[in-house]
Amino acid sequence: MKLILLFPLLYLRDIAVGAVRVARDILSPNPNLNPVILRVPVSLTSPTKRFILANLVSMTPGTVSVAEEDEGRILVVHSLYGADSPDKLIREIQKNYERFLAELP
Numbered sequence: 001m002k003l004i005l006l007f008p009l010l011y012l013r014d015i016a017v018g019a020v021r022v023a024r025d026i027l028s029p030n031p032n033l034n035p036v037i038l039r040v041p042v043s044l045t046s047p048t049k050r051f052i053l054a055n056l057v058s059m060t061p062g063t064v065s066v067a068e069e070d071e072g073r074i075l076v077v078h079s080l081y082g083a084d085s086p087d088k089l090i091r092e093i094q095k096n097y098e099r100f101l102a103e104l105p
Helices: 002-027 047-059 086-103
Strands: 036-041 063-069 074-079
Touching: 002 086, 036 086, 047 063, 047 074, 047 086, 074 086
Parallel strands: none
Antiparallel strands: 036 074, 063 074
16 A cells, blocks of 8 residues: 555655656757667556556656567557666666556556
């Protein structure tokens, strides 16, 4: 229950941080982009929850959901940042978004 109350604030923080980071790189003469395509394992069985996860990822600046693979068990994500540590970014998506959706009824 606590996570349900905190999630909107945590998500807004992710949006703000992502927006500042993307804006800084767009305006910079030497952008610090490190693009990567990620294959995020997803344990959500509900198509609705997977749809919400894909949208949460896409609404966060710097990332966009590209596709689902393996009957929804893999979410393909393009990120402007993270090629140096893709596993860390995958864990963040799972921890920050998927965990929240798994707790919903």
